[in-house]
Amino acid sequence: MATSEKQLPDWVPSGGGEGFTTEVMPGVVGGHDGLPGSGVGTNTPTRPVVKRRQLSVEDYVAGVIAGDRAILGRAITLVESNNPEHAAIAREVLKSLQPRTGGAVRVGITGVPGAGKSTFIESLGTWLCGQGHKVAVLAVDPSSTRTGGSILGDKTRMEQLSRLDTAFIRPSPSGGTLGGVARKSRETLLLCEAAGFDVVLVETVGVGQSEVTVRSMVDFFLLILIAGAGDELQGIKKGVIELADMILVNKADGDNLPRANAARAEYERVLHYLRPATEGWQTHAHTVSALTGEGVPEAWAVVQKFAETMKISGQFTTRRHSQDVAWLHALIEEALRQRFRQHPTVQALLPGLETAVMQGEIAASLAVEQLFAQVDDTLLRSGKAQT
Numbered sequence: 081m082a083t084s085e086k087q088l089p090d091w092v093p094s095g096g097g098e099g100f101t102t103e104v105m106p107g108v109v110g111g112h113d114g115l116p117g118s119g120v121g122t123n124t125p126t127r128p129v130v131k132r133r134q135l136s137v138e139d140y141v142a143g144v145i146a147g148d149r150a151i152l153g154r155a156i157t158l159v160e161s162n163n164p165e166h167a168a169i170a171r172e173v174l175k176s177l178q179p180r181t182g183g184a185v186r187v188g189i190t191g192v193p194g195a196g197k198s199t200f201i202e203s204l205g206t207w208l209c210g211q212g213h214k215v216a217v218l219a220v221d222p223s224s225t226r227t228g229g230s231i232l233g234d235k236t237r238m239e240q241l242s243r244l245d246t247a248f249i250r251p252s253p254s255g256g257t258l259g260g261v262a263r264k265s266r267e268t269l270l271l272c273e274a275a276g277f278d279v280v281l282v283e284t285v286g287v288g289q290s291e292v293t294v295r296s297m298v299d300f301f302l303l304i305l306i307a308g309a310g311d312e313l314q315g316i317k318k319g320v321i322e323l324a325d326m327i328l329v330n331k332a333d334g335d336n337l338p339r340a341n342a343a344r345a346e347y348e349r350v351l352h353y354l355r356p357a358t359e360g361w362q363t364h365a366h367t368v369s370a371l372t373g374e375g376v377p378e379a380w381a382v383v384q385k386f387a388e389t390m391k392i393s394g395q396f397t398t399r400r401h402s403q404d405v406a407w408l409h410a411l412i413e414e415a416l417r418q419r420f421r422q423h424p425t426v427q428a429l430l431p432g433l434e435t436a437v438m439q440g441e442i443a444a445s446l447a448v449e450q451l452f453a454q455v456d457d458t459l460l461r462s463g464k465a466q467t
């Protein structure tokens with residue numbers, strides 16, 4: 081998208097241009113992260129675009145360390161950018177901040193739309209802030225890429241939490257593959273830790289691959305379910321239950337209480353037969369009412385108990401290290417894919433090979449061989465491509 085064709089929102093860093101992600105899904109009232117508000121559900125700026133001072137790497141680093149929310153917001157915008165120049169600055173910023181990362185408890189939260197994720201996060205986050213915590217809420221929602229709309233962002237969410245000084249809410253980055261969204265969210269998580277947030281909640285929808293991705297970036301994974309949603313396990317695959325360190329049956333209030341209790345007992349039975357998500361930890365089902373707040377402190381006590389137990393056993397650190405290594409591999413694959421697609425030889429030859437394969441003139445495997453024979457090792461040295 082050329083910058084001249086469209087007026088850019090004012091959260092775009094100065095110099096923002098080609099390749100920069102200029103769409104953020106709607107859903108959170110602007111101003112929550114120190115960025116000027118641009119209204120709900122619109123990318124149209126309400127005020128004229130003012131060119132802002134470009135920040136140096138040092139400015140970003142100092143601002144994030146000082147917990148400056150406006151600069152944190154801009155640093156996140158930087159890591160979300162697809163512009164290679166921004167990516168280079170983002171790498172420097174992340175490198176400098178690396179020693180200050182790792183200090184938060186990272187909690188993934190999933191559940192089908194309507195299960196009450198945002199109500200729960202609002203309730204838990206507000207309670208945690210009241211307990212003196214600093215809470216960052218991130219979202220991983222690749223649906224905005226696939227469908228043009230976002231499952232997590234179609235309404236104003238977490239209004240109360242977003243008004244607190246000690247909370248920071250960032251919607252899902254948009255554009256690109258799940259891998260791209262995951263990279264941006266993971267780096268955002270690190271920035272939030274460097275800014276002093278000691279609890280990071282990463283929300284995702286329980287309807288695809290994204291929960292596996294989120295599981296790979298958090299310490300504790302929480303699955304929110306509701307009673308009596310009809311079909312067995314609410315379309316949540318057994319695989320997702322196997323990722324969970326805790327199941328919360330939400331909406332355990334009013335007339336729904338007996339059904340919630342029955343569902344909890346049912347999930348508890350299911351869990352009994354499954355392999356635990358984390359070695360040395362037995363996953364249990366609990367009830368909660370995100371609406372009334374009943375059971376929310378108890379749910380957090382489970383997270384704390386988990387962190388304590390896992391730190392004593394060493395599993396906490398072991399998991400983080402293996403997540404880092406898995407992350408390294410994911411980044412290598414992402415970088416290779418990107419460089420491959422941008423390689424001039426690939427761009428020149430691939431369309432012809434696609435046609436040849438489509439017309440049955442050449443087998444796909446042979447086409448791959450031909451292509452790779454032409455793409456020499458400049459693919460690996462190519463410094464231009466950025467993820």
Ligand code: GDP
Pocket residue numbers: 191192193194195196197198199200330331332333368369370371372
């Ligand atoms: P999400 O799509 O998973 O984020 O779900 P929401 O948080 O938007 O909740 C969906 C609907 O369920 C909303 O109308 C909420 O008010 C309602 N809801 C959420 N939690 C509770 C709860 O604990 N009890 C009751 N009765 N309703 C709830």
